[in-house]
Amino acid sequence: MRPFTYERATSAEGAVKAAAETPNARFIAGGTNLLDLMKLEIETPAHLIDVGRLPIAAIEDTADGGLRIGAMASNSHVAADARVRSRYPVLTQAIVAGGSGQLRNKATTGGNLLQRTRCAYFYDTSKPCNKRAPGSGCGALEGLNRNSAIFGASHACIATHPSDMAVALTALDATVETLSPSGQARSFSIVELHRLPGETPDVETHLIPGELITAVVLPPPPMDAKGGGGQVYRKVRDRASYAAGLASVAVAGGRIALGAVAHKPWRAEKAEAALALGSSGVEAIAVELSEATHSHRNGFKIDLLRRLVPVAIAQANGSEA
Amino acid sequence: MKTTITVNGEARALDLDPRTTLLDALRETLRLTGTKKGCDHGQCGACTVLVNGTRINSCLSLAVMHDGDAVTTIEGVGQVGALAPIQQAFLTEDAFQCGYCTPGQICSALGMLAEVAAGWPSQETADLTAPIRLTDDELRERMSGNICRCSAYPQIVAAIRSVAGEAA
Numbered sequence: 385m386r387p388f389t390y391e392r393a394t395s396a397e398g399a400v401k402a403a404a405e406t407p408n409a410r411f412i413a414g415g416t417n418l419l420d421l422m423k424l425e426i427e428t429p430a431h432l433i434d435v436g437r438l439p440i441a442a443i444e445d446t447a448d449g450g451l452r453i454g455a456m457a458s459n460s461h462v463a464a465d466a467r468v469r470s471r472y473p474v475l476t477q478a479i480v481a482g483g484s485g486q487l488r489n490k491a492t493t494g495g496n497l498l499q500r501t502r503c504a505y506f507y508d509t510s511k512p513c514n515k516r517a518p519g520s521g522c523g524a525l526e527g528l529n530r531n532s533a534i535f536g537a538s539h540a541c542i543a544t545h546p547s548d549m550a551v552a553l554t555a556l557d558a559t560v561e562t563l564s565p566s567g568q569a570r571s572f573s574i575v576e577l578h579r580l581p582g583e584t585p586d587v588e589t590h591l592i593p594g595e596l597i598t599a600v601v602l603p604p605p606p607m608d609a610k611g612g613g614g615q616v617y618r619k620v621r622d623r624a625s626y627a628a629g630l631a632s633v634a635v636a637g638g639r640i641a642l643g644a645v646a647h648k649p650w651r652a653e654k655a656e657a658a659l660a661l662g663s664s665g666v667e668a669i670a671v672e673l674s675e676a677t678h679s680h681r682n683g684f685k686i687d688l689l690r691r692l693v694p695v696a697i698a699q700a701n702g703s704e705a
Numbered sequence: 706m707k708t709t710i711t712v713n714g715e716a717r718a719l720d721l722d723p724r725t726t727l728l729d730a731l732r733e734t735l736r737l738t739g740t741k742k743g744c745d746h747g748q749c750g751a752c753t754v755l756v757n758g759t760r761i762n763s764c765l766s767l768a769v770m771h772d773g774d775a776v777t778t779i780e781g782v783g784q785v786g787a788l789a790p791i792q793q794a795f796l797t798e799d800a801f802q803c804g805y806c807t808p809g810q811i812c813s814a815l816g817m818l819a820e821v822a823a824g825w826p827s828q829e830t831a832d833l834t835a836p837i838r839l840t841d842d843e844l845r846e847r848m849s850g851n852i853c854r855c856s857a858y859p860q861i862v863a864a865i866r867s868v869a870g871e872a873a
Contacts, residue, residue: 389723390706390723390769392772412767415770419726420747432767460759460820464823464824464826466834469834477828480830481828483850484747484750484849485813485816485817485820485849486747486813486816487747487762489759490761490762625849626849
């Protein structure tokens, strides 16, 4: 690791102030992704602001029947929360599909959203990567792109977002709450958090530099026409446990989000619209996939989703595919 | 940077480069070499320790982030002549070959059993609202963050099972 200085923040306001005043500062909470990247010198912050003990780890009921999850709530605590398990099972299923027990105990809600891609070219500092070294090119375009994006990719970057949790939060239509460097609180839909790569894949979110995620807010659980929960998370990967996804799907009510197939959790709005008009799951995902693109080695993801999504929709509806 | 961590019940005052991981502080500074460094990237689980009773990868955490925390390493689980039941079970069931992953496996198993007792679900948990039944599939899934290159997995399951008891 490159040398850095370290401080522990005692308030969210103090944390964003420190971030605004210190060049090349980064927040650290669980650290499971950031420290991995710092060891490889992919991340080289000059200063770490430890936000891990900020008093924003509670999971609280909201007045409208939803749930506010503090940004420092660990992945394990969120997955195990009785309200999450009973009312937002898709979120528990997604979280326990990711990482290992040890990692989930350390990883936080805010950090999970901001984890970085597992693209091999991002990790290998001897290879070109526009995300790690802007302007150096994309090694994955013509290289080992088996786990690359099939939606929303650009000629500059075909990396995917690795989070499982964020896919479920997208299907649940969650809202992200933040504190900006000037101390201003704001909130926005989770679909507005991450951006597509375009020409600047190094810029992964719409957050202002130094802006801190403070909470994720879930609206009341979705209800389908029959009053059921209609939630399910399904993930396909190379081994049964402790592996990043090749493709995943979260269904919550009528909403569908796809994981490991784009630079951000992919809200499948075209499939949702088709379903709402009475299409079958098979027909609905076909509409979404009509706009998918693929590279040399990741075309199989299209077939995976063609099979996976209708099964997940049927499971969420309580019927067989 | 000054940091105080309680390790196996004893407060230890440290003065560390902020880059020092919890793993390196335990091994290199405190000379508690029972905790092993495998991959150093959170992929193998050999460095698993308990922090305030919760299992984590000590390689993916900075020591300075643990000021005031209570850490339990394999040396704090038990010692020769006074082994903890889980340690004796690994011997009885022959749950290792080279033994390099074993301290991490044991600390992870202790953390895992506490998670089961607290009712935390895993991806093997079919009914998220029912009490956890620690089936062999549940046990294997919950231990998937600990790799054993000698592949002593069946014996590791047997050792943990002998301490946990049969699934209800």
